[in-house]
Amino acid sequence: MRLVGKCLGYSSEGKGIIKEQGLIVFVKGLFLNEVAEIEITYQGKDVCYGKIIKLLTLSPQRIVPHCKVGTACGGCVFQALAYESELKFKQDKVQEDLIRIGNIKKDVAAIVPCQNLLHYRNKIQVPLQNIKGKVTYGFYREFSHSLVTFEECFIENKAANEVIKKTVSIINEFRYPAYDEDQKTGIFRHLLVRTSENFKEIMLVLVTAIDEFPGRNTFIKALMKQLPEVTTIIQNINVRTTNVILGTKERILFGSGFIKEKLSGLVFKIYPASFFQINLAQTELLYMKIKELLKLQGDEIVLDAYSGLGTIGMALSPYARQVISVENNEAAVQGAKESLRINNLKNVTIIQDDATRYLEQLANTPAKLDVIVLDPPRKGTTQAFIKAALKLKPKRIVYVSCDPATLARDLKDFVAQYEIKQIIPVDLFPRTYHVENCVLLTLKQ
Numbered sequence: 001m002r003l004v005g006k007c008l009g010y011s012s013e014g015k016g017i018i019k020e021q022g023l024i025v026f027v028k029g030l031f032l033n034e035v036a037e038i039e040i041t042y043q044g045k046d047v048c049y050g051k052i053i054k055l056l057t058l059s060p061q062r063i064v065p066h067c068k069v070g071t072a073c074g075g076c077v078f079q080a081l082a083y084e085s086e087l088k089f090k091q092d093k094v095q096e097d098l099i100r101i102g103n104i105k106k107d108v109a110a111i112v113p114c115q116n117l118l119h120y121r122n123k124i125q126v127p128l129q130n131i132k133g134k135v136t137y138g139f140y141r142e143f144s145h146s147l148v149t150f151e152e153c154f155i156e157n158k159a160a161n162e163v164i165k166k167t168v169s170i171i172n173e174f175r176y177p178a179y180d181e182d183q184k185t186g187i188f189r190h191l192l193v194r195t196s197e198n199f200k201e202i203m204l205v206l207v208t209a210i211d212e213f214p215g216r217n218t219f220i221k222a223l224m225k226q227l228p229e230v231t232t233i234i235q236n237i238n239v240r241t242t243n244v245i246l247g248t249k250e251r252i253l254f255g256s257g258f259i260k261e262k263l264s265g266l267v268f269k270i271y272p273a274s275f276f277q278i279n280l281a282q283t284e285l286l287y288m289k290i291k292e293l294l295k296l297q298g299d300e301i302v303l304d305a306y307s308g309l310g311t312i313g314m315a316l317s318p319y320a321r322q323v324i325s326v327e328n329n330e331a332a333v334q335g336a337k338e339s340l341r342i343n344n345l346k347n348v349t350i351i352q353d354d355a356t357r358y359l360e361q362l363a364n365t366p367a368k369l370d371v372i373v374l375d376p377p378r379k380g381t382t383q384a385f386i387k388a389a390l391k392l393k394p395k396r397i398v399y400v401s402c403d404p405a406t407l408a409r410d411l412k413d414f415v416a417q418y419e420i421k422q423i424i425p426v427d428l429f430p431r432t433y434h435v436e437n438c439v440l441l442t443l444k445q
């Protein structure tokens with residue numbers, strides 16, 4: 001079914017919204033006030049999805065994108081839009097989510113823009129598939145596992161793009177098959193590349209469906225020879241039939257098994273499975289904002305919950321009496337403990353635990369916390385975590401979030417006891433609809 005409609009606004013995922021013939025249609029790559037002929041690709045009860053057949057009226061904010069793939073891969077919904085308009089979308093989205101979901105009427109500060117809109121990501125992961133007898137890489141088309149192939153991704157690190165391209169060509173030279181999800185046969189599932197800006201190190205992770213495969217040593221030698229810029233190669237074995245990319249078993253094939261990166265003047269060891277912010281320059285700005293918000297005096301006990309490699313806690317540690325970092329991912333905890341030693345920080349403790357369980361236990365002791373910083377994954381924190389935090393009554397809380405919707409939901413539970421002082425969006429993910437936020441809460445008297 002086709003229809004003509006005007007874009008009235010954006011969905012939370014940055015898709016243009018058309019309301020026509022009683023339908024609400026989300027259209028990727030359609031911008032405010034543009035009129036287009038669209039085709040409905042999916043018709044649900046509440047919303048439909050559509051794709052642009054022909055643009056009839058163009059936004060003056062429309063620009064020529066770098067990427068040839070367009071919006072097909074589902075990554076950069078805003079690459080054909082002037083950056084100011086993308087920032088406005090993000091600013092509005094944070095404000096609207098806070099009101100609609102959290103009933104929070106506080107004005108959101110002006111978003112901190114990103115200086116580098118291209119090649120800002122330090123991590124790329126691509127699925128591999130057998131297409132016409134060749135192993136091929138790409139990104140999944142939205143809502144599917146069909147591959148959108150690309151020559152170069154313009155938000156990924158340039159060197160990482162090259163490593164992916166060359167690795168796939170070497171896999172093909174060796175005539176290895178990609179893993180076939182339907183048949184459950186073949187070898188290579190994903191490639192993951194992480195790059196370090198400050199140390200010029202590159203990690204290549206080969207995610208395979210089986211452990212041993214013929215000719216592995218010769219293959220590794222070929223990779224090392226043709227990819228001299230790669231400083232470590234790791235095989236990750238994922239035998240699962242789910243969408244989770246990394247398996248639990250790992251083998252270092254070359255180098256140290258990690259890369260190092262500098263953040264906030266400190267050095268961090270990054271392992272394949274540990275979280276590390278993908279936009280280094282913007283993370284520096286985010287952490288500066290966190291420091292500014294907290295204004296630590298040097299005598300505080302700070303809890304860094306959902307701490308990953310302990311980056312926030314360690315960045316705050318020179319200004320605090322004691323920092324406790326809590327994280328449940330084993331690889332991240334290992335990296336955090338080793339990073340702690342490299343940086344020779346004496347007042348930071350790393351704890352491997354579920355953040356909620358840890359805080360609940362703490363709330364049942366006479367322990368005192370002055371500050372909590374929490375930086376949970378997209379799904380936000382738990383009500384039990386918030387309940388324990390309310391019981392512990394730290395004077396200040398900074399909530400760092402990559403999803404305004406779950407942030408708004410969680411903030412709602414703090415407002416009885418805490419005042420929301422500042423909400424600062426930071427653009428960590430240009431060209432996509434994602435937006436990071438840090439929020440300062442202070443204990444009401």
Ligand code: SAH
Nearest residue numbers: 275306307308327328329354355375376377
């Ligand atoms: N603060 C870090 C990491 C934030 S990402 C940084 O700025 O880099 C969120 C982190 O929360 C991830 O490292 C993830 O492994 C961790 N995590 C997810 N669920 C958790 C839980 N229930 N308990 C503790 N940590 C958790």
